[in-house]
Amino acid sequence: MKQSNKQINLKLDEHLYNKLKEFAKDEGKSIQYVLTESLVAMMAKNQKPENRKGKFTFIDLFAGIGGMRIAFNRQGGVCVFSSEWDKYAQKTYFDNFDVLPQGDITKIDANEVPDHDILVAGFPCQPFSIAGVSKKNSLGRATGFQDKTQGTLFFDVCRILEAKRPKAFLLENVKNLKSHDHGNTWRVIQESLNQLDYEIFPQIIDGQGFVPQHRERIFIVGFDRKRYGNFYDFQFDLEDQKPKKKPVLRDILETEVDEKYTLSDKLWSYLQNYAAKHKAKGNGFGYGMPDFDGVTRTLSARYYKDGSEILINQGAGKNPRRLTPRECARLQGYPDDFKITVSDTRAYKQFGNSVVVPLVTAIAGKIIEKVEELDKKAEGGENSNGTHKL
The missing domain is CATH 1.10.1220 (Arc Repressor Mutant)
Incomplete structure (x- = not known):
């Protein structure tokens, strides 16, 4: 409502x-x-946070509408800083958390960001400029991670990591981050985080099993080597975190849906013709109409255009319909008390750009477990390789 x-x-x-x-x-x-x-x-x-005595503190960068915040809150964390430039996402964030995220991250002084235990960021994937170090040296310009990522929003994550040195971080991005720009983007990310002295563990994970949606994303977890060393491993191991009953499409559908979500005859005819044309060419392009006891395709930010990737069958004699914004929220694992206070078009974009909340919640739990384990060793005067500190 x-x-x-x-x-x-x-x-x-x-x-x-x-x-x-x-x-x-x-x-x-x-x-x-x-x-x-x-x-x-x-x-x-x-406004002061309700619970300053959480298990840990975290910051929420490229916060969107707060999916990562919900996940880390559920694991006992307190969010001490958030940043999001889109004004409509800011509105949704404020309406749900009573906190207005700061705007353009490129204009935020890293030293003014509060100290925190974990940095969380679903950073956008932008082209990375990788110029030769020798050329940069001859021009008297910086080298290292700052040079290689200058002009990208990933650089802003790096400069906050460098300034605040949190114990750990979680970064999220699209599945093809590793193959972007022929692998150069991923190489720069690895080199940058390595130069910052963080041990990283990347994993591509599908959201199905937590929600009824096939949604693969890469998650990059990192731990501070200056604090913990690097003689340890991190495993995602999320199978035991999934619901015992695999979620299916019918679980997220509303019982009463406004007729405005039903496709017009013109749009439905266009989508059918488009699918038939590409099928004749041997392509797999076309609309998706999943089984009620199955999972959907990946919800995208373009869903507002025609809803073609996920259409709901309404039976013979009636055109299929789009998901409602509330159903999109459920498809991403948002609770039903999450407020949707923007237009349908904006809501579709916001949920299409968001994360699978219960999946991130499970990952957050694994990160906290590892941080607590490493902290315990550090407090006991023991390095992560089992040797004692001098």
Whole structure:
């Protein structure tokens, strides 16, 4: 259910109004948005987290609508900082957590980020520029991870890791991160994290088993070598974390659905013709209509366009329909009390860009277990290879 908007009257003197108007124009935003953003930021700044005595602290970078936050909260963590540039995602985040994430991460001073135990980031995959070190040296420019990742948002993760040195981190990205740019992107990521002295453990994991959706993503877990050394292993081992009964499509469907989600005759005809054309060519392109006792294809941010990757069969004589935003939320493992306060189009984009919450919750649990194990050894004066510190 969407929240209704309330209207207030606000009187400003002419000088202040003109300043506000000028500021909004420079920011490329409406006056209403600037005022709302300012009020939310002021309230969020003065609001204290409900539980400061959590098992650990974490920060939520490229936070989206908070899927990673929910996961780490469930494992006893307290989020002490969040960042997300998209204003619609910021709204959803605030409406659910009463915290307004800071904006553009490239403008955030790493030293002003609070100390934390774990860094969490679903960073975007952007092209990485890999120029020869010798050439950079001749130009008097920086080398190492800062040079190789300059201009990408992954660099912002690196500079926060360097400045704050959390015990561990979890990074999430698309499955093909390793093959992006012929493997160069992955090589730079590995080199960068290695130069920062973090031991990394990557794994591609499918979300099905936690939710009724085939969704493969790469998860990169890292631990601080300066603190723990590197004579240890980390295993995801998530099978025992999955529900005993495998989730299927019918589990997430609503009982009553508005007719507006049913495809029009024109769109349904187009999708059928499109699928038939590509099938004739031997291609696998086309719409997806999963079995009610099966799993869906991967929900994408483009779902709002036609819903073609996941259509729901409504029986003979009726066109199929899209998933509702609430069903998309369930497909990603969000609880039903998660508030959806944006338009359907925005909601589809947000859930399509999000993570499988129960899967990340399980990974978070494994990370915490390993951190506690390594902390115990460190406190006992023992390195991770079993030898005692001098």
